[in-house]
Amino acid sequence: MRVWQFSEQAYTPAWSLPGSMGVTLASNHCDPVQAGALLNRYLDEYMLADELGLNIMVNEHHATASCMSSSCMTTLAILARQTKKARLLALGIPLANRSDPLRVAEEIAIVDAISGGRLEAGLVKGASYEVFMSNKHPTRFMDRFWEAHDLIVAALSNTGENFAWDGEYFHYRTVSIWPRAIQSPHPPIWMTASGPGSAKVHAQYDYNCATFLSGTVARSVFDGYRESYMSAHGRLPSEDKLGYLAVVCVAGSRNEAYRRATKMKGYFDTSMRLDPQFRTPPGFASVEESLRAAKAGRNAGWLKMRNGQPLPSDATVEQYMDTGLMFVGTPDDVYDQLRQFYSDVGGFGNLLMMGQAGTLDHAETTDSLTLFAREVLPRLRELSLDNCQPLDRRQDALSGAAWERIA
Amino acid sequence: MKSGKAGLALMPPAAWIDVAGTSVELLRMGQGRPLLFLHGMDGLEGSLDVIRSLSQQFQVFAPSHPGFGASELPASFDTVDDIAYLYLDLLETLALDDVLVVGMSFGGWIAAEMLIKNRTGISQLVLGAPLGLRTSDRRRQDMTDIFMLPAQAADRLLQVTPLTDINPAQVEDDRLRRLLRNREAVSLFGWSPYLNDPKLRQRLHRIGVPTLVIWGADDSLIPPTYGEDYARTIPDARLETIAACGHRIAIDQPEQLVRLIIGFSSKTRTTEADHARVAV
Numbered sequence: 001m002r003v004w005q006f007s008e009q010a011y012t013p014a015w016s017l018p019g020s021m022g023v024t025l026a027s028n029h030c031d032p033v034q035a036g037a038l039l040n041r042y043l044d045e046y047m048l049a050d051e052l053g054l055n056i057m058v059n060e061h062h063a064t065a066s067c068m069s070s071s072c073m074t075t076l077a078i079l080a081r082q083t084k085k086a087r088l089l090a091l092g093i094p095l096a097n098r099s100d101p102l103r104v105a106e107e108i109a110i111v112d113a114i115s116g117g118r119l120e121a122g123l124v125k126g127a128s129y130e131v132f133m134s135n136k137h138p139t140r141f142m143d144r145f146w147e148a149h150d151l152i153v154a155a156l157s158n159t160g161e162n163f164a165w166d167g168e169y170f171h172y173r174t175v176s177i178w179p180r181a182i183q184s185p186h187p188p189i190w191m192t193a194s195g196p197g198s199a200k201v202h203a204q205y206d207y208n209c210a211t212f213l214s215g216t217v218a219r220s221v222f223d224g225y226r227e228s229y230m231s232a233h234g235r236l237p238s239e240d241k242l243g244y245l246a247v248v249c250v251a252g253s254r255n256e257a258y259r260r261a262t263k264m265k266g267y268f269d270t271s272m273r274l275d276p277q278f279r280t281p282p283g284f285a286s287v288e289e290s291l292r293a294a295k296a297g298r299n300a301g302w303l304k305m306r307n308g309q310p311l312p313s314d315a316t317v318e319q320y321m322d323t324g325l326m327f328v329g330t331p332d333d334v335y336d337q338l339r340q341f342y343s344d345v346g347g348f349g350n351l352l353m354m355g356q357a358g359t360l361d362h363a364e365t366t367d368s369l370t371l372f373a374r375e376v377l378p379r380l381r382e383l384s385l386d387n388c389q390p391l392d393r394r395q396d397a398l399s400g401a402a403w404e405r406i407a
Numbered sequence: 408m409k410s411g412k413a414g415l416a417l418m419p420p421a422a423w424i425d426v427a428g429t430s431v432e433l434l435r436m437g438q439g440r441p442l443l444f445l446h447g448m449d450g451l452e453g454s455l456d457v458i459r460s461l462s463q464q465f466q467v468f469a470p471s472h473p474g475f476g477a478s479e480l481p482a483s484f485d486t487v488d489d490i491a492y493l494y495l496d497l498l499e500t501l502a503l504d505d506v507l508v509v510g511m512s513f514g515g516w517i518a519a520e521m522l523i524k525n526r527t528g529i530s531q532l533v534l535g536a537p538l539g540l541r542t543s544d545r546r547r548q549d550m551t552d553i554f555m556l557p558a559q560a561a562d563r564l565l566q567v568t569p570l571t572d573i574n575p576a577q578v579e580d581d582r583l584r585r586l587l588r589n590r591e592a593v594s595l596f597g598w599s600p601y602l603n604d605p606k607l608r609q610r611l612h613r614i615g616v617p618t619l620v621i622w623g624a625d626d627s628l629i630p631p632t633y634g635e636d637y638a639r640t641i642p643d644a645r646l647e648t649i650a651a652c653g654h655r656i657a658i659d660q661p662e663q664l665v666r667l668i669i670g671f672s673s674k675t676r677t678t679e680a681d682h683a684r685v686a687v
Binding site: 024087132136137138139141275276277281282283288290291294295296297362 | 583591
């Protein structure tokens with residue numbers, strides 16, 4: 001298994017403000033000097049990840065205190081130069097929000113060239129509320145996405161003459177990428193899925209497929225991918241095609257790990273803080289999806305805990321662990337929890353590890369990452385479905401109830 | 408009769424008509440002079456009482472716009488222009504003459520886009536709080552951005568009539584589906600530029616039929632000054648303002664709306680008849 005360090009690069013000083021953390025939050029709450037210091041700190045942690053043998057994942061959001069990375073390619077342009085070995089994953093670039101997909105292709109190519117061919121390009125639909133900032137139409141959003149995708153792939157992999165592009169949404173007289181990307185025909189492409197439907201499409205394209213914080217739903221995403229991959233390519237996908245994103249917190253003792261995890265949980269608490277209309281711009285979800293959501297009611301979360309109950313919006317660390325969104329404890333604990341999850345979902349080859357989240361400070365992040373890299377990573381590299389059965393009895397000791405006792 | 412949650416009113420059975428290859432849901436009610444009724448953002452359901460009243464005097468044709476209600480949304484449709492051309496085709500298909508076109512809100516915008524293109528068969532126009540004109544200039548915004556509001560708050564903003572709180576989980580699928588299609592269609596045609604056509608103003612002079620513009624005095628979406636603007640820009644137009652009335656005129660003041668439409672219709676027709684006598 002490969003592990004990717006990830007942080008949303010939050011501006012935590014604004015978290016004490018009341019109300020929404022995105023879209024409407026006034027930027028006068030951002031002290032740019034403090035923001036710059038924090039961004040440099042997060043970059044330091046990414047560089048540490050490189051030294052520790054971890055890979056790097058960067059994302060982007062807009063107009064929010066929960067994620068200051070407003071362009072993943074800008075951050076990766078820095079890391080392309082400053083890191084040595086890590087693979088650099090942008091997950092992802094919200095294509096349909098971009099006015100100029102050719103510029104996206106250019107940014108991919110230049111970062112790939114500077115990094116010596118270490119870039120991995122995630123092309124994503126992105127969060128619904130981003131259309132309020134990009135002002136791109138929420139309707140027919142994925143038509144726009146796929147045309148941008150087709151153009152970017154054609155531009156990156158073009159080895160012939162320049163070409164013109166006259167599409168439904170995008171128009172270019174001449175497409176010519178300078179510099180070209182080192183990786184041929186283009187850097188590995190990733191996409192994200194929260195259900196088997198889109199995973200099946202990603203499998204047909206032979207793209208990597210990641211699912212974020214989806215708990216046991218990851219099983220259906222991965223199964224959908226494997227099934228579709230088999231019928232499209234006549235073989236099962238290698239595990240490194242699949243990725244799972246979760247919060248991971250390691251410490252020398254369970255008590256310390258739990259204390260840190262409580263700080264990291266701030267990520268979940270703040271990302272919930274968004275006015276409901278920004279989650280559902282009309283047309284972003286299909287009419288039938290919206291109908292099902294309206295019928296299910298406000299409180300029907302899509303994430304279920306092991307007892308079948310929906311994960312509450314104000315969940316505890318134990319409940320997040322129980323759902324498979326947080327992996328917390330000593331190196332042994334975390335390895336066991338990850339091995340269990342890995343086995344539950346039928347295997348995957350990329351752990352997209354939110355190793356910094358919320359108010360976890362630099363010293364704590366450094367310690368957690370170092371401990372993880374030294375104690376957990378070597379064992380995860382050996383992990384395969386063949387060697388993770390039968391289940392270790394220690395799993396029982398790490399149930400939610402056990403954690404409640406520790407707390 | 409006022410209805411609290413207009414968008415969810417029960418639809419009477421509608422007919423279907425094929426217009427230039429697009430399948431359109433069409434209410435046809437009453438006898439008399441033809442009246443093309445173009446509904447607002449809340450779909451046909453939001454104007455049913457008015458449509459029924461008008462059908463006492465007129466032969467009312469009330470289509471669901473493409474993407475609204477149960478009408479087909481062709482993949483190539485994404486501007487109000489597309490709808491306007493479709494309805495010009497509809498009038499040709501129905502071979503109507505001396506038509507009174509009534510457009511409410513979003514439907515008023517469609518009506519204006521029709522009339523600037525072609526007025527064949529159309530003799531009068533009523534615009535009830537029409538959208539379509541630019542209502543912003545850089546940082547100045549005169550029209551509330553309903554997409555930035557929770558759905559309930561947007562509903563409250565649009566009418567002065569109190570809303571009945573309805574749990575969507577208890578509404579039948581088909582009615583909820585129509586409501587969701589309406590919202591999606593408003594987003595498709597109005598997300599950006601926000602519910603307007605920047606080119607409309609410079610073309611309004613082409614509306615060559617007598618026009619009545621009606622505005623609710625308490626319209627919280629667009630202030631009545633935009634009614635004055637519309638009335639000033641269209642050559643033969645006047646403005647009527649209705650008190651105690653929000654943007655959804657058909658919900659807030661259906662009787663007054665019908666009275667104004669009937670009054671306008673008969674008055675201008677008398678004038679035309681007078682002209683005809685003079686000519687003879």
